[in-house]
Amino acid sequence: MSTTTSSSTKSADPATTSPSEPRPSNFVRDTVLEDLKTKKYGDAVIQTRFPPEPNGYLHIGHAKSICLNFGLADEFGGKTNLRFDDTNPEKEEQEYVDSIMQDVRWLGFEWDGLFYASDYFDQLYQWAVKLIQDGKAYVDDLSAEEIRKHRGTLTEPGQDSPHRNRSAAENLDLFERMRQGEFPDGSRVLRAKIDMASPNLNLRDPVMYRILRAEHHRTGDKWCIYPMYDYAHGQSDSIEHVTHSICTLEFEDHRPLYNWFIQQLGIFPSQQMEFDRLSLTYTLLSKRKLLTLVQEKRVTGWNDPRMPTLSGIRRRGYTPEAIRNFCAAIGVSKTNGTLELAMLEHFVREDLNKRAPRVMAVLRPLKVVIDNYPEGQVDEVDAVNNPEDESAGKRKVPFSKVLYIEHDDFREDPPKQYYRLSPGREVRLRYGYFITARSVIKNDQGEVVEVHCTYDPATRGGNAPDGRKVKSTIHWVSAAHAIDAEVRIYDKLFARQDPNQVEEGQEFTANLNPASLEVITNAKLEPSLANAPIEARYQFERLGYFCVDPDSEPGHLVFNRTVALKDTWAKIEKKSGS
């Protein structure tokens, strides 16, 4: 992929501390550049952070954020922390923490600091006490529902809680007793005292702490009160001296609150900036909904190869490079849009094309017998491992009298522009010989089950000495040498471009693509694949990119199709069909 040329890279920029590749311009990077130039943070390097909540697995949308945050720090010699936003013990688990760390590293990034919002619970508590002392926070006894009623609506101001003007002493006492566990869950909250009439709902005395008796994955039962996101996040950023706190657009309305806490506390002024969340066609990127798919067993787990999670995509065969290139190419803006899935697929193909060894595999075997080929003779033909990479070398592939070819590669009655095998037609068997179809054998249903051909011994390797050309080259596997494999063909998980678009009363699961997985149990592979290791990626010539699934066992290989090759014939067929 070539990087977009941008004006910001035309001239050497003194703020750029690394001589790295020109990077695509975006408004976040521009701001960093500007802040560095004006020395907004003195001589300090920029500090970013990736702050996932450990309540699910990371997905491709997170990859965009990871690449942005780590990428900025890399480019400008800054640092990036991994910080778990673990303020809601009811939804968070160690399993998610572990998977997140694994996925970030797999993507190719290493954090500078590893932190948890829960590391700061004591500090956060002390700051809350300070806000109470300053008359900026109060304990409210209203129920959740009463608070909601008092909040007003989008168009009407809220009303003050009757407890809004308690004395600092009383608030201090109550808050301390909240922490001590004197009150039942949900009976009281600590609220910031801001403005119940603010047009920004986030400023209508937001809740800072709630009482929640839940086992926290790190602090256990030490606390029975937990800070809310708005109170925890900005302060965590500030503690870590995060200079650029990059989050998604839906937090734009929270920025005034983010700033309010920092200002009241007089602590390090981290700056929040918001960019657009990634959306992809035919894809859902909502941890809540992905969780639903897992819980309802619509998929086999978070790492089902159809899932847009990093672990799913990894198992599907995507490379970290492909994802990083994708993230660099899609850019960062404030526009809410939806990217075509084709864009993502392009970047896997691009990467795999360069690195994946080619191999021959037949997914839907059709038996071919070469009548004039000597019985029992085996011919080891040379095959190129990767035409894109000469250093990948060559291998031998056994050729013999009985072969399998792809069922699609033979048509008894070939349509226009179909160049593959058909009665009387000569084609090339890749790296093998030219063969001509002579007759077919059909089963009781009238389906072709065997094609008898003749071959031209002079065409060994694939070229005719007399210079005659052939329109098409097809792949094959020697029947006697083939190894059997299971191949899982994946398609879009959702049938609708926008999986959230549902008929009245329906769930998003109604949009699930019933054909998202097709399992082929009798695929035939060339023997070189016998010892293919888990996660190894190949191009099955003319078919697509495939990788070895962890479900594989000795003697039973399982492949996942990562993505199909672009298929010109399919286009022609579709066009003439419609």
Next chain:
RNA sequence: UGGGCCGUCGACUAAUGGUAGGUCAAGUGCCUUUGGAGCACUUUGUCUAGGUUCGAAUCCUAGCGGCCCAGCCA
């Protein structure tokens, strides 16, 4: 209809008052022992209307359209 944000080819994104460019997709041709890859070419765009300016995608005004916010989720 309170507040916030956003409108550039079909999609994503650049242009920072001075040539509307790139990537994907689509199409055409070349090439090809993968109908792959590669190469070349092509199509299509500044939401609308006013204004400022020598000059506006960019600044101003007004419309129109979209997204977000009324969790003791993040």
